Amino acid sequence: MIRTRVxxxxxxxxxxxxxxxxxxxxxxxxxxxLKAIVIKRLKELxxxxxxxxxxxxxxxxxxxxxxxxxxxxxIKTSKDVFGKIKRTQELDPQKIQHLAVTVINEILSKKNIAxxxxxxxxxxxxxxxxxxxxMLFCSILGISMGYSENxxxxxxxxxxxxxxxxxxxxxxxxxKKGKLSPEEIETIKQHPKLADVILSKNKFSSAxxxxxxxxxxxxxxxxxxxxxxxxxxxxxxxxxxxxxxFEAMTSDTPYRKxxxxxxxxxxxxxxxxxxxxxxxxKLFSKKIIIYPTGTSVILSNNLVGxxxxxxxxxxxxxxxxxxxxxxxxxTVTYLERxxxxxxxxxxxxxxxxxTDLYGNIIDYERDISVSY
Ligand SMILES: [Fe+2]
Numbered sequence: 451m452i453r454t455r456v457x458x459x460x461x462x463x464x465x466x467x468x469x470x471x472x473x474x475x476x477x478x479x480x481x482x483x484l485k486a487i488v489i490k491r492l493k494e495l496x497x498x499x500x501x502x503x504x505x506x507x508x509x510x511x512x513x514x515x516x517x518x519x520x521x522x523x524x525i526k527t528s529k530d531v532f533g534k535i536k537r538t539q540e541l542d543p544q545k546i547q548h549l550a551v552t553v554i555n556e557i558l559s560k561k562n563i564a565x566x567x568x569x570x571x572x573x574x575x576x577x578x579x580x581x582x583x584x585m586l587f588c589s590i591l592g593i594s595m596g597y598s599e600n601x602x603x604x605x606x607x608x609x610x611x612x613x614x615x616x617x618x619x620x621x622x623x624x625x626k627k628g629k630l631s632p633e634e635i636e637t638i639k640q641h642p643k644l645a646d647v648i649l650s651k652n653k654f655s656s657a658x659x660x661x662x663x664x665x666x667x668x669x670x671x672x673x674x675x676x677x678x679x680x681x682x683x684x685x686x687x688x689x690x691x692x693x694x695x696f697e698a699m700t701s702d703t704p705y706r707k708x709x710x711x712x713x714x715x716x717x718x719x720x721x722x723x724x725x726x727x728x729x730x731x732k733l734f735s736k737k738i739i740i741y742p743t744g745t746s747v748i749l750s751n752n753l754v755g756x757x758x759x760x761x762x763x764x765x766x767x768x769x770x771x772x773x774x775x776x777x778x779x780x781t782v783t784y785l786e787r788x789x790x791x792x793x794x795x796x797x798x799x800x801x802x803x804x805t806d807l808y809g810n811i812i813d814y815e816r817d818i819s820v821s822y
Pocket of ligand 1: 612613665666
């Protein structure tokens with residue numbers, strides 16, 4: 451099985467996993483050769499990556515993920531909460547607590563779960579998908595940071611609620627395509643404060659409130675609403691800030707197509723100590739998987755292969771099943787026999803980009819230099 455971008459799918463490719471909608475219904479089944487019209491539909495549904503069958507890569511397994519039921523539950527709860535809050539200003543802390551416990555327990559039950567940008571299912575609204583993923587990724591990061599049960603729950607709840615203030619901002623501004631006017635930007639910037647009003651009305655703890663109110667504060671003091679700096683910013687808000695930006699940049703939004711996870715990763719790293727807390731960025735870099743199993747990659751020694759398995763402590767140094775060599779003019783020559791390269795043991799080789807199923811480079815970077 452290989453993971454590929456939907457835009458690189460060709461007629462006849464076969465999905466390894468079905469595509470489901472947010473009600474859990476199968477939209478496109480696995481095991482059937484794709485027709486052009488179905489590929490078009492996948493693009494329209496907003497999918498970026500899918501898993502397809504590929505001869506020779508039957509032994510590549512998909513990474514451990516959160517179950518579809520849990521993801522469905524987060525998306526459903528976010529829709530319910532948003533719908534209700536607009537009408538009644540009410541938010542049930544018990545409901546959010548229950549969701550936080552479900553998500554944390556599920557992550558704890560999976561040994562190697564990491565932060566991976568993969569589309570599990572269709573969700574019609576970018577905001578709901580964003581809340582679900584921010585909650586998941588923050589919880590994964592919080593667990594890896596050794597947070598106590600209480601702290602984890604506060605983090606998960608705040609991550610889920612961080613953009614709840616948008617419920618009170620006109621959808622035409624929130625979903626506007628193109629540039630926002632200075633007035634519209636000011637309106638958008640109200641969302642942390644609007645959320646705080648609701649959270650205090652509904653008796654959320656001060657930890658959850660602070661984490662939500664401060665999620666746009668930035669480590670160097672350039673954020674809002676208060677321009678707090680460094681450790682003046684509540685720790686959980688510093689965690690959400692990293693994940694929020696990372697998630698938003700790797701997703702299609704109403705105003706911009708998703709960037710490659712590798713590009714966003716580089717951006718987050720470059721902002722360590724500037725916009726983001728360097729300690730949190732360091733932990734994030736150990737939990738994020740830019741090239742999940744099944745991704746076709748090109749290595750710095752010009753070999754092309756597919757990520758076969760992840761070394762959990764060094765996700766940027768996976769085991770790669772190599773099948774071709776790329777010359778400087780981009781021609782791909784297939785090797786007589788596949789071979790495996792463990793990048794944890796071959797330290798002079800790094801992944802420099804990803805390719806599509808046919809060896810065409812789709813994302814190439816010259817310097818990924820990461821020190822742990
Ligand atoms: Fe926000």
